[in-house]
Amino acid sequence: SAPPHQDHQVGMARRLAAAAAAAGGFGYSYYTIYHKRSNIQFEGWEQTATENKLGRMRSWFPYPKAEADTTPTNWVQCDDGTSFNLYSPPSREDMKQRIRSEEFDILVIGGGATGSGVANDAALRGLKTAMVEMDDFASGTSSKSTKLIHGGLRYLALAFQKTIPPKSPLDLIMNLHYDHSMMQVVSHDLYERAFMIQSAPFMTTPLPMMIPIKHYWEIPMMWISGKMYDFIAGSRRSVPESHFISRSEALYQFPTLNPEGLKGAVVLYDGQQNDTRMNLYIALTAAQNGAAMLNHTEVLHLLSTGGKPDSETYKVTGARVRDRHTGETFDIKAKQVINATGPFADTIRKMADPDVTEIIVPAKGSHLIMPDHFSPDHMGCVWFTQDGRVLYLLPWEGSTIAGTTDIKEALSTQPSCTLKEVDFILDECNRTLSRPMNHSHVRAAWAGLRPLVRAPGADPNDTKKLARDHVVDVVRGNLISICGGKWTTYRKMAEDAVDKAVATNPGLSHATACATHDLKLVGADRGGLVCNQTFDKVVVTLREKYDMDKSVAKHLMQNYGTRALLVAKVAEEIASVDKEKTKDHAFRYKRLATKYPMLEAEVVFACRQEYACTAVDVLARRTRLAFLDSKAAETALPRVLDMMAAELKWSSKRKEQERKEAVTFLESMSMPLN
Numbered sequence: 001s002a003p004p005h006q007d008h009q010v011g012m013a014r015r016l017a018a019a020a021a022a023a024g025g026f027g028y029s030y031y032t033i034y035h036k037r038s039n040i041q042f043e044g045w046e047q048t049a050t051e052n053k054l055g056r057m058r059s060w061f062p063y064p065k066a067e068a069d070t071t072p073t074n075w076v077q078c079d080d081g082t083s084f085n086l087y088s089p090p091s092r093e094d095m096k097q098r099i100r101s102e103e104f105d106i107l108v109i110g111g112g113a114t115g116s117g118v119a120n121d122a123a124l125r126g127l128k129t130a131m132v133e134m135d136d137f138a139s140g141t142s143s144k145s146t147k148l149i150h151g152g153l154r155y156l157a158l159a160f161q162k163t164i165p166p167k168s169p170l171d172l173i174m175n176l177h178y179d180h181s182m183m184q185v186v187s188h189d190l191y192e193r194a195f196m197i198q199s200a201p202f203m204t205t206p207l208p209m210m211i212p213i214k215h216y217w218e219i220p221m222m223w224i225s226g227k228m229y230d231f232i233a234g235s236r237r238s239v240p241e242s243h244f245i246s247r248s249e250a251l252y253q254f255p256t257l258n259p260e261g262l263k264g265a266v267v268l269y270d271g272q273q274n275d276t277r278m279n280l281y282i283a284l285t286a287a288q289n290g291a292a293m294l295n296h297t298e299v300l301h302l303l304s305t306g307g308k309p310d311s312e313t314y315k316v317t318g319a320r321v322r323d324r325h326t327g328e329t330f331d332i333k334a335k336q337v338i339n340a341t342g343p344f345a346d347t348i349r350k351m352a353d354p355d356v357t358e359i360i361v362p363a364k365g366s367h368l369i370m371p372d373h374f375s376p377d378h379m380g381c382v383w384f385t386q387d388g389r390v391l392y393l394l395p396w397e398g399s400t401i402a403g404t405t406d407i408k409e410a411l412s413t414q415p416s417c418t419l420k421e422v423d424f425i426l427d428e429c430n431r432t433l434s435r436p437m438n439h440s441h442v443r444a445a446w447a448g449l450r451p452l453v454r455a456p457g458a459d460p461n462d463t464k465k466l467a468r469d470h471v472v473d474v475v476r477g478n479l480i481s482i483c484g485g486k487w488t489t490y491r492k493m494a495e496d497a498v499d500k501a502v503a504t505n506p507g508l509s510h511a512t513a514c515a516t517h518d519l520k521l522v523g524a525d526r527g528g529l530v531c532n533q534t535f536d537k538v539v540v541t542l543r544e545k546y547d548m549d550k551s552v553a554k555h556l557m558q559n560y561g562t563r564a565l566l567v568a569k570v571a572e573e574i575a576s577v578d579k580e581k582t583k584d585h586a587f588r589y590k591r592l593a594t595k596y597p598m599l600e601a602e603v604v605f606a607c608r609q610e611y612a613c614t615a616v617d618v619l620a621r622r623t624r625l626a627f628l629d630s631k632a633a634e635t636a637l638p639r640v641l642d643m644m645a646a647e648l649k650w651s652s653k654r655k656e657q658e659r660k661e662a663v664t665f666l667e668s669m670s671m672p673l674n
Contacts, residue, residue, distance in 0.1 A: 092294070099132070105129065105336065106498075107131070107318055108122070108131040108337075108338050108340055109338070109340065110339065111137045112342055116137060116286055118338055118493075118494040118498060122291070125512045126510060128290075130292040132295075132297040132298075132299065132332070135295070136612075136616075137280050138280065139620075139621065141451065143620065145487050146365075146392055146394070147274065148271065148273075148488075149271030149272065150193060151187075151189040151193055151233065160176060161175045165384035181469075188492065193239075195491055195517065199491075199524065200281060200523065202561035203561065204271050206271055207271065208240070210254055210382070213262070214261045219263065219264060229242060230268075239271065242267060243267055245266075247265075250264060250265040254376055256374060257381065281521045283611075285522045288522055294323075296324045296614075299319045302348075303318040303331060304317055309353045314476055317333060335505060335507040336480070343360055345359075345481050349481055352475050359453055359471070360452070360454070361453075362451065363452050364409035364450075365405055365447065365449075366404060366417040366445065367403030367446060367447070368402045369401055374402075374429075374435065374441070375400040376395065379395070381393040381394075389405070393433075397628055399443065402429055406450075415447045415448065416668040422445055443630065443631070444628060445671050445672060446627060446668070470482060470489065470492075491517075523562050524562075530565075531562065538565065539554055545568075548568065551597050555597035568601075570608070571588055572588065575588040593636050595632065598623040598625055610622055615640050626669050633666055633669075644658070
């Protein structure tokens with residue numbers, strides 16, 4: 001037998017091993033139940049009494065305040081019987097009261113994709129953050145994109161060609177060059193494309209796009225371009241590989257393609273999104289992470305200390321703002337102000353320093369919406385126009401979107417599409433398709449301003465040559481502006497802006513590192529507890545438990561994620577007012593417009609859960625009806641006004657004001673008359 005001291009050592013080792021195992025088990029349980037669930041903040045924490053072992057174990061640990069959500073209406077049940085309490089954001093009034101009474105580390109001006117991204121990034125770093133937006137989340141540039149999450153096919157071409165598109169093999173050879181800056185843009189964009197697609201997988205989807213080929217010499221050129229696009233994306237490609245298809249296959253997959261001279265096509269993949277709802281979900285995620293978010297609040301002027309802008313002690317310390325609905329004015333104090341106002345960045349920069357040089361060149365991009373029969377449900381088309389632009393024809397939200405133009409434009413809060421731009425897009429489409437388009441097919445026509453950044457020595461009149469990459473600018477008073485960029489790179493833009501703030505402001509030294517690289521947004525079932533991130537299960541629940549039509553169920557899932565279950569509860573609540581009609585499917589899920597799957601219940605949900613304050617907020621940015629069909633939106637307007645007036649307690653005067661403003665807005669979304 002072993003000596004006594006060895007027995008003692010063995011016994012001690014066993015006891016230590018048992019203690020380590022117990023500590024490890026406890027730690028893993030703590031992580032699973034506390035840390036992991038604190039990250040998902042009750043988005044899908046199982047709450048049923050039966051077989052809820054984790055729920056019982058959870059009571060052994062204190063939980064973060066951010067998790068608690070006892071709102072009775074937020075309990076939902078899946079088709080397998082499990083129940084969940086989904087996240088509900090604070091009311092707008094609560095947000096405003098907090099912004100008025102607290103002092104913040106960071107104040108973000110601008111509620112587009114970038115501004116909301118900055119707020120989310122800063123809040124996740126432990127910085128006390130507030131954000132104000134003059135109009136609504138995504139009311140400007142962020143709502144008027146081509147709806148793509150992409151690396152930039154044109155930038156890839158410009159990395160190797162002085163002018164595009166090449167007209168012949170000789171032209172291709174004579175114009176060869178290499179622009180590393182363009183290659184960097186493509187590389188950064190493709191990295192962020194992967195992030196965006198995984199951040200809200202219920203709302204984003206890979207979309208194949210066909211590049212028609214009319215000359216045999218273009219086949220190897222386009223095939224190599226597609227493979228290079230894949231190679232640059234690397235392991236984070238997140239979409240299928242590009243490939244060549246024959247002429248017959250191209251016509252099979254895209255029947256409306258013009259067969260004349262067609263030699264085949266290269267199919268490459270990018271991502272597609274619903275831009276305004278993506279923007280909204282970034283803002284809601286920022287709110288869930290602790291940021292105070294307030295829309296319809298304009299900045300009147302910046303607050304500062306230390307004298308005039310030319311003083312060494314001059315410092316921007318916040319802003320005086322006005323609630324555009326109540327008229328209330330109040331000050332927001334912050335250690336750091338970040339300007340994320342897109343094409344209006346120079347306006348805020350001049351508030352800090354009136355002598356600053358303007359760096360933004362607004363460029364207008366217009367889009368048309370046509371019926372869905374002009375494009376297949378799951379295949380887009382992209383080609384180079386005769387003047388070197390890229391034009392897309394894509395399926396989107398049950399319609400076809402075509403665009404875009406690229407024209408220098410004066411700064412405006414409500415840009416509109418001109419007849420000349422409409423004709424340009426239609427002519428290009430008719431050059432590529434066999435089915436002719438005309439003005440009668442246009443259901444909506446709208447335009448947005450891109451915030452292009454002026455580079456030293458660049459021609460400001462040629463918008464195709466201005467940078468789409470972003471710039472972090474710092475002016476006197478340490479006002480930081482994040483300028484330029486594109487939708488796909490909003491996360492990186494936000495990260496760079498907050499990095500600059502932390503580096504230049506000693507008061508933010510407590511900030512942690514950026515934590516948005518793998519972040520999923522609200523509604524994305526971050527804990528995998530509602531549907532294990534298999535969102536078809538949400539569709540099944542909506543159809544089986546709530547007796548929904550398939551098209552409506554898919555629409556809700558693709559726009560709300562797990563929160564679609566809350567919309568279904570609101571629909572049931574509305575129907576329950578009339579007991580006779582509660583079981584009537586058509587009554588319970590009444591649509592805003594017969595041709596589209598948007599429900600009246602979404603109007604109420606937008607008011608209660610998504611900070612909708614105006615009829616335009618609902619018609620344009622919570623639903624997309626105004627973007628898809630301006631006439632259908634005009635028809636739905638009276639019902640939207642009635643529902644919002646009841647929900648938000650509007651006076652008759654306010655209701656009439658909302659009607660007039662909505663009519664004016666819808667005119668800007670319609671086919672121009674001259």
